[in-house]
Amino acid sequence: MTGTVQARPVPVTGDSFRDALSRHAAGVVVVTARPASGGPAGLTATSFTSVSLEPPLVSFYVATSSTTFPRLRTAPTFAVNVLGHDQAEVAGRFAARDVDRFAAPARWRNGPGGEPLLDGAAARLRCDWHDLRRIGDHLLVVGRVIGVELGGAEAVPLLYHRGRFGRFAAYRHA
Numbered sequence: 001m002t003g004t005v006q007a008r009p010v011p012v013t014g015d016s017f018r019d020a021l022s023r024h025a026a027g028v029v030v031v032t033a034r035p036a037s038g039g040p041a042g043l044t045a046t047s048f049t050s051v052s053l054e055p056p057l058v059s060f061y062v063a064t065s066s067t068t069f070p071r072l073r074t075a076p077t078f079a080v081n082v083l084g085h086d087q088a089e090v091a092g093r094f095a096a097r098d099v100d101r102f103a104a105p106a107r108w109r110n111g112p113g114g115e116p117l118l119d120g121a122a123a124r125l126r127c128d129w130h131d132l133r134r135i136g137d138h139l140l141v142v143g144r145v146i147g148v149e150l151g152g153a154e155a156v157p158l159l160y161h162r163g164r165f166g167r168f169a170a171y172r173h174a
Helices: 014-022 088-095
Strands: 029-033 041-045 049-052 057-063 077-082 108-110 116-118 123-135 138-150 158-161 164-167
Touching (some): 029 057, 041 088, 057 123
Antiparallel strands (some): 029 041, 049 057, 077 123, 123 138, 158 164
16 A cells, blocks of 8 residues: 555553554543532543433543542533633643642633533533443543533634644545
């Protein structure tokens, strides 16, 4: 085949596994909630996916070592903010440690259930907790979608690929 690179087998190590997965582009979301006590909480995830249309379910994974997730889990509901292509700084802020993720310049408002909804997101999904399972060193979180807000029709998602943020560009046929 023209233009293909022959793959070479390598041992499965933490580094080779991470390198292989970095070659898969992923959408970027920020999961937010209003915990039972304290201020709002949120974290960045690139493992977000749809699960089911009936009922409407979505999922994401979070490391069991997360210090933010235990607070998120005390909230009755949560929001998945699908970030737009111009929100790389937001993604970085919600992935950082020891920073007030909701302080300026972050812009957000409370959703109907108190969930923080980030301004400028391409879409926002409000969710009830549906299922939670430990899988390896991560937790699989499944949410039942109870509300949807869509950004403008021109909204372009933020992508994560090879450790960097970028934007989607549609392929144009000749």
